[in-house]
Amino acid sequence: MKLFNIKATIVVLALLVTVASCDDGFEELNENPNSPESVPASLLLPTVLRNGINENAGKAWGTGNVVMQYSAKIQFTNEDRYNWGPESNPYNSYYNIMRDLENIKRIAEETGNSNYKGVALVFESWLYSVLTDSYGNIPYTEATMAKEGTNLPKFDDQQTVYQGIIASLTEGNSLLDPSGAGIDGDILFDGDIMRWKKFANSLLLRVHMRLSDRVDPSSAMQAILNDPVTYPIMEGNEDNVALQYLADLPNQQPLYTTRSGSFDEYRLSEKMENTLKSLGDTRLFVYAQPTTDSGAGMVGNWDDYQGVPNGLADEEALQYAPSGDPTKGGSNFISRVGLMFSCSACDDNASPTARQAMIISYSEQQFVLAEARERGFITSGTAEDYYTSGIQASFDYYDARLAEGGYTEIMDAVEVDAAYFAQPEVAYTGAQDDKLSKIGTQKWISLFFTGTESWFDWRRTNYPEILPGPGAVQPAVPVRFIYPSSVQALNKANYDEAVQSQGADDNTTKVWWDVN
Numbered sequence: 001m002k003l004f005n006i007k008a009t010i011v012v013l014a015l016l017v018t019v020a021s022c023d024d025g026f027e028e029l030n031e032n033p034n035s036p037e038s039v040p041a042s043l044l045l046p047t048v049l050r051n052g053i054n055e056n057a058g059k060a061w062g063t064g065n066v067v068m069q070y071s072a073k074i075q076f077t078n079e080d081r082y083n084w085g086p087e088s089n090p091y092n093s094y095y096n097i098m099r100d101l102e103n104i105k106r107i108a109e110e111t112g113n114s115n116y117k118g119v120a121l122v123f124e125s126w127l128y129s130v131l132t133d134s135y136g137n138i139p140y141t142e143a144t145m146a147k148e149g150t151n152l153p154k155f156d157d158q159q160t161v162y163q164g165i166i167a168s169l170t171e172g173n174s175l176l177d178p179s180g181a182g183i184d185g186d187i188l189f190d191g192d193i194m195r196w197k198k199f200a201n202s203l204l205l206r207v208h209m210r211l212s213d214r215v216d217p218s219s220a221m222q223a224i225l226n227d228p229v230t231y232p233i234m235e236g237n238e239d240n241v242a243l244q245y246l247a248d249l250p251n252q253q254p255l256y257t258t259r260s261g262s263f264d265e266y267r268l269s270e271k272m273e274n275t276l277k278s279l280g281d282t283r284l285f286v287y288a289q290p291t292t293d294s295g296a297g298m299v300g301n302w303d304d305y306q307g308v309p310n311g312l313a314d315e316e317a318l319q320y321a322p323s324g325d326p327t328k329g330g331s332n333f334i335s336r337v338g339l340m341f342s343c344s345a346c347d348d349n350a351s352p353t354a355r356q357a358m359i360i361s362y363s364e365q366q367f368v369l370a371e372a373r374e375r376g377f378i379t380s381g382t383a384e385d386y387y388t389s390g391i392q393a394s395f396d397y398y399d400a401r402l403a404e405g406g407y408t409e410i411m412d413a414v415e416v417d418a419a420y421f422a423q424p425e426v427a428y429t430g431a432q433d434d435k436l437s438k439i440g441t442q443k444w445i446s447l448f449f450t451g452t453e454s455w456f457d458w459r460r461t462n463y464p465e466i467l468p469g470p471g472a473v474q475p476a477v478p479v480r481f482i483y484p485s486s487v488q489a490l491n492k493a494n495y496d497e498a499v500q501s502q503g504a505d506d507n508t509t510k511v512w513w514d515v516n
Contacts, residue, residue, distance in 0.1 A: 041107045041116045044100045045185035050251075052127055053188070053243045055093045056451040057254055057357040061266070064452040067478060068444065069271035069466055070287065071337055072310040074317040076265060080310050081471045084507050086488070087481035090134060094127045095143065101127075102144045114175040115183050115193055121172035122200045125165045126359065129207060132161045133456045134481045136511040137498040140164055152491045155498035158512035162211060166204065166220075173200040173231065188243055194232065199241045201231045202365050209368050209377075210460060213515045218377045225380045234362045237397050242356040252352035253341075260345040268335040270322075273307030275445070275464070279425055282414045286398045287448055288335040289342075293328070300413035308334045311469010340405050341449065354405030358450045363397065366390030367443040374435055384428040387439055388421060394446040437463050459514050478507035479514060 065071040066079045073080045101124045108116035131138050140161045142153035156164075178193040189195040201224055208217035224231040234240070245253040255263060268288040276284040284305055294304035306322040321329030339347060340354035370386035372378045395416040402411035420426060426442075428435060440463020447454035458466060459479050466477050482505055488495050495505075503509040 041104045041111075041113070042184035044104050044107075045116075045119070045183070046187050048097055048100050048104070048123065049186070049188050049243070051093065052097050052123065053357045053359065054254060055090050056130065056359065057243075057449075059090065060449045060451050061255065064455055065266070065449065066310070067452075067466075068447075068454045068458060069269045069310045070448050070454075071266045071272070072269040072308045072312075072317070072469075073265050074267050074308060074312075074320065074331060074334065075314060077312060077314050077317050077471065080317075080469060081313070081473050082311075082468065082478050082507065083473045084478060084482065086483060086485045087134075088484040088486065090127075090130055091138075091481075091484050091487070094131055095139070097127060098124060098144050099146075113181045113183070115177060115180050115196075118172045118175035118177075118193075118200075119183065119186070119196055121168045121175070122196055122203070125168045125172065125200075126203055128161060128165055129203070129210075130451065132158050132165075133210070133511065134452065135483060136480055136509070137161075137502045139494075152494060154494045155501075157501060159214075162207065162513075165207060169200045169204050169207070173197055173204075176200070188241070195239060195241075198232050198234050198239050199360070201233045202239075202241070202360050204231075205233065205365060205368050205372075206360065209372060210456070211513050212375070212377065213460065214513050216377075217372070221372055222378050222380070225378055234360075234365050237362050237393055237400065240356075240361045240397070241359040242361070243359075244356055245353050247352050253355040253357075255341055255343050255355070256350060256352045258343040258345070260343060263343045263346050264331060264336065266337055267331070268305065268307040268337065270307035270309045271466075273305060273335075275441070277302060277305075279423070280420065281445065282416070283395065283398060283445065283448075285338075285410050285413045286340065286402065287338045289337070289339055291335050292332040299409045305335050306333060309469055311472045313471040316471065339407060339410065340401060349407075351405035351407075354401050354407070355449070356401065360453075361393070361397065361446065361450065363390045363393040363446045364443065364450070364453070366393060367439055367446070370439050371436065374432060374439065383435065383439075387428050387435075387442070390439075390446065391421070391426075391442055392416065394442075436461070440464060459510075460516065462516050474508065476508050479510050480507055482507060 063079060066073060078084070101120045104120040105117050108114065108120065128138075128140065137155040137157050138161060139153035140156040141164070142150045145153065176193050176197045178197070180193070183191050183193070204224060205221060208220050211217065224233065245251055249257075272287065273284070275281075276287070284302070285299055288305050288307075290299065290301065290304035291306050294301070308317060308320045308322070312320060318331070319329045320334065322333055336342070336346070339349060340351055342350040344350045344352070366386045367390040369378065369381065370383045370390060373381060373383035373386060395414065398414055399411055402414065426438065428438065440461045443457065444454055444464050447457070468475060468477060483495060499505050
């Protein structure tokens with residue numbers, strides 16, 4: 001019996017050793033290389049950047065340009081008549097992106113690469129700023145806490161959100177180190193960390209100006225300008241925060257692959273036409289094309305560019321006659337949106353790369369500084385110099401983009417000279433209200449196709465005057481988006497609390513910073 005027990009024990013031990021040795025490396029051998037449980041930040045970053053920026057670029061085309069009357073619709077005119085329902089994006093798309101940004105920050109901390117974390121903080125700050133300016137109160141402090149068990153996040157008031165944005169941008173700027181570890185997957189700045197720092201601080205200037213009717217931005221803005229080493233900002237168009245599109249799919253400028261019918265729904269607005277013609281502003285030739293009736297080839301002939309009023313009913317818009325002659329009405333007599341934004345099915349000369357997706361331009365920054373100087377928030381520089389620089393930068397930017405698209409004829413027609421700056425409607429003269437109006441108007445012109453930023457800025461300044469069209473379903477221009485239906489249904493308790501705090505969930509309820 002004792003011999004038997006000894007033998008049995010030896011067999012059991014041998015089996016245990018065998019099992020243990022077979023299990024050695026078992027988990028590694030059974031990992032699916034095509035479905036990794038974790039990925040490096042470099043693989044997450046390109047998709048995060050592309051999706052966030054392209055959503056913003058799409059909002060420019062579908063909503064931003066229309067509500068700010070750069071363009072008008074001649075078919076399916078609901079957007080133009082403010083017949084807006086619940087708006088799912090950017091809400092849904094941006095919160096989806098936030099999850100990947102949280103993963104990038106976690107990976108950055110695990111690997112010790114603070115530049116990835118800095119990039120994530122800056123980019124998420126921009127996304128949150130768009131979200132809160134679009135809707136008002138939004139999930140923020142609990143927005144990305146699903147792993148901690150918070151699947152129905154509360155809505156934070158806008159003041160809290162902006163305090164968080166400012167803190168994140170400040171932290172992001174401090175973490176970003178051009179001499180530190182490099183980053184891959186950066187399709188926005190190709191790994192140039194200094195440009196990310198400039199993005200952070202230029203966005204901070206925009207943020208402080210956004211809040212200026214609620215919170216005095218003087219000390220914060222002046223601190224940035226006083227210390228360019230710690231707080232670098234954009235120094236020229238070469239620092240623009242803009243995604244450069246590529247010639248090959250899927251990285252072409254988004255409208256390049258649009259159906260011609262969809263592209264043709266949007267036309268030059270009469271508001272933009274009249275403003276640019278009254279100033280002799282040759283950016284008209286960038287923003288629009290000559291009418292089909294004119295031969296669509298007379299670049300620089302002012303009469304060949306015609307707009308349509310915003311806010312017309314479908315039938316009236318489609319048949320609109322700029323000359324007043326009903327026999328000369330319809331799409332052939334109204335200008336399309338500019339060639340560098342066009343689709344390949346619309347024109348053989350359309351470019352997949354001439355248009356960039358703009359987030360913040362140097363031109364916009366200069367107008368922010370011009371307003372800040374005029375209102376006494378900063379003491380650096382002169383308001384007139386900032387203002388003039390902003391106008392010049394806008395013209396210079398389009399010269400470069402037209403060159404990229406090979407549009408030599410248009411490029412030759414788009415110019416600005418001393419006479420432009422000297423005319424009474426442009427010259428930096430008059431009372432403060434006159435100067436602020438000129439800054440606001442020129443900023444509005446320059447913000448064409450910059451997401452919904454022009455809409456946000458107009459709600460703060462009321463420059464220029466934007467009036468509802470005759471077919472508008474309400475007497476006021478919308479000042480926010482309605483929360484998505486999914487939020488109303490799935491997160492009802494927190495949604496109800498947000499509505500009670502902020503006001504009715506409709507497009508005429510102002511957000512916290514909008515006191516005008």
